[in-house]
Amino acid sequence: MSIKRLLRTFKVQNYWQRQGLIKYIFVFLFLGFAFRIVSVNQLDAGKVSLQEKGVKQTINKLTETARRGDILDRNGEVLASSLILKKVNLDPTKVQLEYIPKLATALNMSNKKLSKILAKKRKIGSRYLIIKKNLMLTDPIISNIVKLQKEKIKDRTKVCRIKKKKDKVELLDRALSFLKVKEIKITYSNIKSCQKEKIDGLVLQEDTYRSYPKGASLAPLIGRTHRDSGIETEFDHVLAGQDGKKQLKYNQNSQGSYFVPEIISTLKHGQDIKLTIDSKIQYHAYTALEKSVKKHAADSGSAIILAANGEVLAMANYPADDPNDRSVYNAENYRNRVLSDKVEPGSTMKPFTMVLALDQNKITATADELIDVSKSIGHIKSDTKARRHGNAITIKKILEKSHNLGTVNVSERLDKEDMYSTWSKLGFGRPLGLIPGIETSGSLRHFDSWGLADKRTLSFGHGPMETNLAQLARAYLVFANKGSIPPLKLLKEANTIEDTVQVFNPKSVDKIAQLLDSVASNKGSGYRAQIKGYHVAGKTGTAEMVVNGAYSKKGAKRTFFTGFVPVQNPQYIMAIRLDYPKKCYTSWNPNIRNKCEGSNSAAMVFKEAMSNILTNDKSIKFIASK
Amino acid sequence: MLSHLSIKTKINAMLGISVVILSMYTIVWNFDMRTLYLKQDRVEVEYNKTMALNKQLLTEHSKKISGEAIKNKAINTLKMMPPRSIEQILL
Numbered sequence: 001m002s003i004k005r006l007l008r009t010f011k012v013q014n015y016w017q018r019q020g021l022i023k024y025i026f027v028f029l030f031l032g033f034a035f036r037i038v039s040v041n042q043l044d045a046g047k048v049s050l051q052e053k054g055v056k057q058t059i060n061k062l063t064e065t066a067r068r069g070d071i072l073d074r075n076g077e078v079l080a081s082s083l084i085l086k087k088v089n090l091d092p093t094k095v096q097l098e099y100i101p102k103l104a105t106a107l108n109m110s111n112k113k114l115s116k117i118l119a120k121k122r123k124i125g126s127r128y129l130i131i132k133k134n135l136m137l138t139d140p141i142i143s144n145i146v147k148l149q150k151e152k153i154k155d156r157t158k159v160c161r162i163k164k165k166k167d168k169v170e171l172l173d174r175a176l177s178f179l180k181v182k183e184i185k186i187t188y189s190n191i192k193s194c195q196k197e198k199i200d201g202l203v204l205q206e207d208t209y210r211s212y213p214k215g216a217s218l219a220p221l222i223g224r225t226h227r228d229s230g231i232e233t234e235f236d237h238v239l240a241g242q243d244g245k246k247q248l249k250y251n252q253n254s255q256g257s258y259f260v261p262e263i264i265s266t267l268k269h270g271q272d273i274k275l276t277i278d279s280k281i282q283y284h285a286y287t288a289l290e291k292s293v294k295k296h297a298a299d300s301g302s303a304i305i306l307a308a309n310g311e312v313l314a315m316a317n318y319p320a321d322d323p324n325d326r327s328v329y330n331a332e333n334y335r336n337r338v339l340s341d342k343v344e345p346g347s348t349m350k351p352f353t354m355v356l357a358l359d360q361n362k363i364t365a366t367a368d369e370l371i372d373v374s375k376s377i378g379h380i381k382s383d384t385k386a387r388r389h390g391n392a393i394t395i396k397k398i399l400e401k402s403h404n405l406g407t408v409n410v411s412e413r414l415d416k417e418d419m420y421s422t423w424s425k426l427g428f429g430r431p432l433g434l435i436p437g438i439e440t441s442g443s444l445r446h447f448d449s450w451g452l453a454d455k456r457t458l459s460f461g462h463g464p465m466e467t468n469l470a471q472l473a474r475a476y477l478v479f480a481n482k483g484s485i486p487p488l489k490l491l492k493e494a495n496t497i498e499d500t501v502q503v504f505n506p507k508s509v510d511k512i513a514q515l516l517d518s519v520a521s522n523k524g525s526g527y528r529a530q531i532k533g534y535h536v537a538g539k540t541g542t543a544e545m546v547v548n549g550a551y552s553k554k555g556a557k558r559t560f561f562t563g564f565v566p567v568q569n570p571q572y573i574m575a576i577r578l579d580y581p582k583k584c585y586t587s588w589n590p591n592i593r594n595k596c597e598g599s600n601s602a603a604m605v606f607k608e609a610m611s612n613i614l615t616n617d618k619s620i621k622f623i624a625s626k
Numbered sequence: 627m628l629s630h631l632s633i634k635t636k637i638n639a640m641l642g643i644s645v646v647i648l649s650m651y652t653i654v655w656n657f658d659m660r661t662l663y664l665k666q667d668r669v670e671v672e673y674n675k676t677m678a679l680n681k682q683l684l685t686e687h688s689k690k691i692s693g694e695a696i697k698n699k700a701i702n703t704l705k706m707m708p709p710r711s712i713e714q715i716l717l
Contacts, residue, residue, distance in 0.1 A: 082681070
């Protein structure tokens with residue numbers, strides 16, 4: 001038999017067996033692998049399968065923090081901004097002693113002081129020490145630290161370390177020790193090694209800080225982040241933006257998309273908000289208010305200044321805290337009293353009674369028209385005080401002297417429906433929508449429920465109405481807009497939904513405006529509001545404070561002044577309210593102090609603030625006195 | 627020169643070469659994407675730094691020109707006082 005044949009026979013003989021064996025081995029291996037895959041992935045994996053763990057490990061999620069928007073004034077000046085500050089963090093256990101002098105110089109500290117602090121922290125084993133915080137980006141300390149961290153090798157300091165090293169053992173001794181014939185004691189010796197090293201344990205960390213450069217002057221209007229007040233809270237959804245989330249997948253199957261991170265949520269930085277506020281006007285209003293509240297020992301004060309088109313130029317409140325001081329938070333000092341308090345506005349409402357009467361031809365408001373004040377009307381008595389200017393007085397005199405009985409006499413000629421409708425058109429009892437979260441809409445009771453006394457008291461700002469200061473100032477816009485009233489605006493770029501409403505006849509408004517000019521004259525109750533070189537018109541007001549639903553028995557009052565300047569085409573409308581002023585000099589007797597009225601308290605704020613504002617406004621003509 | 631090769635072979639050869647070229651390009655593109663991503667990251671960091679500095683300077687400016695600082699300087703340092711009376715002088 002040839003060899004070839006023999007081999008063929010052998011192959012044929014063993015073919016089935018070998019093939020079968022190999023098949024079985026493969027089937028077995030396949031089953032083994034399959035079982036292992038299932039067991040590794042699912043059965044032995046615990047709560048989270050290895051597959052999931054693997055996916056998690058290969059996915060890197062990145063969060064990008066949204067930048068909070070700034071709050072700007074009408075001229076683009078920053079009122080609130082999120083700044084990035086730095087802090088220097090040290091690990092006292094790691095900072096090399098040789099670097100302390102350099103570090104002290106970089107931190108602008110004395111070497112001795114820094115050494116002492118570090119030694120103290122090292123002693124207790126602390127690894128965290130914030131040595132400097134709230135550092136501005138332009139602070140030289142930051143550049144010093146960066147320089148220190150990025151020192152070139154040649155500039156680095158030589159750091160010496162003492163290391164323990166095992167002493168050498170003779171080969172024979174080691175062999176004897178191995179054979180357990182001789183015992184060897186392992187000894188160590190200290191070796192000093194010096195080499196140039198980088199500074200260790202020094203980190204520059206980032207902090208965000210909301211800064212309010214105008215301090216307390218705008219605090220109640222702007223509020224503070226994470227507190228329920230002001231623009232910061234009301235427009236948080238616009239200012240905050242939205243953090244972005246990205247995902248990097250280390251997936252071999254998607255090599256192409258490896259460096260194109262999958263965006264889970266898009267990063268949206270917060271938007272800036274531009275207010276109609278003029279920070280310079282705001283400053284003058286605030287300082288005048290602060291001065292007056294202190295001078296008259298008032299509980300608080302608030303003021304608002306409007307432009308003729310209804311834009312809010314200033315909204316000041318006192319007392320107010322500096323929002324940059326994080327250690328103090330008194331909610332009362334962040335209350336925006338201009339919008340959140342509803343009060344009886346007192347005599348500041350008298351001009352509207354007169355304009356309405358003039359509009360309806362119930363009065364002429366001329367010098368020869370006399371209003372009888374010799375007889376009492378309802379509970380408004382005609383006493384000697386009421387008759388001190390005569391038994392019959394002109395409309396001009398009524399406004400000049402803020403005569404209640406005279407005003408009531410005029411209101412007797414008006415229908416209550418007309419008064420309600422006009423007051424409603426002026427915006428009383430309706431929200432302004434400036435900062436809805438804190439705003440009170442005031443109240444104006446429907447005329448159906450008015451008694452005679454209600455109508456009479458309404459004519460001089462009491463009774464069935466309560467208003468906030470912004471509503472009162474807005475009503476005075478009729479004098480700047482020929483009898484119509486535009487909606488108020490606090491956000492520069494926002495569209496107002498409300499339309500301008502025509503309330504009065506332009507002629508009637510002009511006539512009463514001229515009469516109000518005399519209120520702020522030497523003869524009028526608002527003589528303290530006069531500003532040299534400018535024609536000022538306005539009306540004083542005093543209202544008893546309501547405490548727990550009843551008028552204060554202590555004689556607590558609120559004093560008001562609402563004025564506008566210049567009388568022809570007014571550019572500024574300002575309303576001021578002081579709560580419970582206690583120290584006011586009266587014009588005729590400086591020794592009588594506790595007799596505060598709008599004329600000797602609130603009117604002075606108007607003069608103080610407006611004279612500064614007008615000095616800086618070249619568009620308003622200065623009338624020099626001779 | 628390649629006339630003796632069949633069309634099928636030529637197409638196969640072309641497909642083979644294009645697969646190799648595409649593979650090489652894929653590597654290049656991937657590298658470019660990575661470089662671009664890193665560059666974008668660096669630029670973003672720089673931009674954020676500049677923005678932060680800009681904001682800080684604007685805030686400092688706003689603080690400095692606020693009336694209080696100016697008024698204090700005018701009264702205390704420059705001894706400026708408001709006029710007591712204003713009169714027009716006819717020349």
